[in-house]
Amino acid sequence: MHAYRTHNCGQLRAGDAGQTVRLSGWVHRKRDHGGVLFVDLRDHHGLTQIVCGPGSPAFETLDRARLESVLTITGEVVAREGGAVNPNLATGDIEVRAAEVMVQSAAAELPMPVAGDAEYPEEIRLKYRFLDLRREKVHANMMLRSGVIASLRRRMIAQGFTEFQTPILTASSPEGARDYLVPSRVHPGKFYALPQAPQMFKQLLMVAGFDRYFQIAPCFRDEDARADRSPGEFYQLDFEMSFVTQDDVFAAIEPVLAGVFEEFAGFGGRTRWAVTQGAFPRIPYADSMLKYGNDKPDLRNPLVITDVTEHFRGSGFGIFARMVEAGNVVRAIPAPATAEKSRKFFDDMNEWARAEGFAGLGYVTRKGGDFGGPIAKNHGEAGMAAIYNALGLGPDDGAFFAAGKPAQAAKLAGLARTRIGQELGLIEQNTFKLCWIVDFPMFERDEDTGKIDFSHNPFSMPQGELEALETMDPLEIKAFQYDIVCNGVELSSGAIRNHRPEIMYKAFEIAGYTQAQVDENFSGMINAFKFGAPPHGGSAPGVDRIVMLLADEPNIREVVVFPMTQKAEDLMMNAPGPATAKQLRELHIRVVD
DSSP states (O other): OOSSOSSOTTTOOGGGTTOEEEEEEEEEEEEEETTEEEEEEEETTEEEEEEEOTTSTTHHHHHHOOTTOEEEEEEEEEEOOGGGOOTTSTTTTEEEEEEEEEEEEOOOOOSSOSSSOOOOOHHHHHHTHHHHTTSHHHHHHHHHHHHHHHHHHHHHHHTTOEEOOOOSSBOOOSSSSOOOEEEOSSSTTOEEEOOSOSHHHHHHHHHTTOOEEEEEEEEEEOOOOBTTBOSEEEEEEEEEEESOOHHHHHHHHHHHHHHHHHHTTTGGGOOOOEEOOSSOOEEEHHHHHHHHSSSSOOTTSOOOOEEOGGGGTTOSOHHHHHHHHTTOEEEEEEETTOTTSOHHHHHHHHHHHHHTTSSOOEEEEEETTEEESHHHHHHOHHHHHHHHHHHTOOTTOEEEEEEESHHHHHHHHHHHHHHHHHHTTOSOOSEEOEEEEEOOBSEEEOTTTOOEEESSOTTBOBTTHHHHHHHSOGGGOBBSEEEEEETTEEEEEEEEBOOOHHHHHHHHHHTTOOHHHHHHHTHHHHHHHTTOOOOEEEEOOBHHHHHHHHHTOSSGGGGOSSOOOTTSOBTTTTBSOOOOHHHHHHTTOOOOO
């Protein structure tokens, strides 16, 4: 017999009754029923109930064993009878009558229990993450993550992509987020950077002639944490393709992502969620900002924002009329079937907007065709009817209004759309709705400095190429840039790349860079392009976010094996930590307080 186990803890069935078996695992739960001891033994595969009476030589050892101690148990498989069968457990038809018990590792008193679903503070969970990972839900999330990555890899290979690994130690880039810097021991005063993404390397692979590349790539950015963004590091499905148009990129990645969402849509035994079928809807950036108030719309929400600026120009509602004359805009968000809602519902929405840092959220009520509220009173019956006709609203529908500069009004309208959808129960459940956001602006103007800068990815091909850069207003130029969005979560950004040096120099010139600066900061890429570069493009869906959506978790920490705190600290390994004086000397670094 094997020293530790003949079977795992999720394997035994009724047909195994009568066998003598050996199991190893952790003590999950213990129960004493009238002197008979019941122990749930757990391993990676499942649970098996162990039973031991006071006459057994194993009883005393089992009785003393603390929860989460590691035991090896030898005994006979016994079929459960009648009401003793547990239909919720894969091994619920049997139990093992313990004859011998060996303690492999005794557990100390636990700082947090493993059994059960009780919530515990982040600090405790992350400090003792190895215990947290033993919990059923967290353990299942990690197995989901592993399955998703394996599925992505299989699907990409089936699409003709080849996996390559790009460098982790590389050069710092002046674009993008803040780098993590690594000092060089052999080059005093110089630093490597951890890659924010394999952007330049994957493009260089296309220049090298590899045609279709992918990897499950680790990326490092010194950014603050959010619910959908880990501090420090994350993983993405990074891919690039040669001799492709935007349509080719979409056609390649859509079946991969849709296939993964469909494969794991029933995760955890839940009702299988629906997934967008066929080609993902394509929404121009400008339309997304207008209709949904952001560039990552949640299409489960049926509400659509409408621009009603011209309806208030010269209107009787003086506040909006004066704002419009000053160059501001007014956006309307429908609130359908709110005739039975009290005035408090509308006032609470206004207070919510103020709490979010906005001046307020105007509203109009309507019941049986009668308008109510200050806006309706001042704007007039005919004026309100015209707005309602434009919005397609009925006699018992309300509406909210966001006014301000275009960016500010869009942001408030977008947040209000989400909140109204949630408050009214309009968000479609049990579905993954994917879409593309396309036609991003190539450039934007910094409101503080007035400087023209790249709005998205500086290595994207402008629509219209060199002619557009030379003849058009930079703020009117669109790029072959695109995002994938699912349920209001941005999964990736991508682009058809700018592969021609003369176009790259001109694009950077518009953003205030000289040719010498481009040559210095992006020497590897620009030099390669001078030796024949194919048209190419790609994207990089975030693995962590895909798993977060599939697991239906509100925070990305729940699908990362060893996450850090919001302040980018690893409480379990005490990182970041101080370096020794010897290490600092070797790296030619001095710490200044």
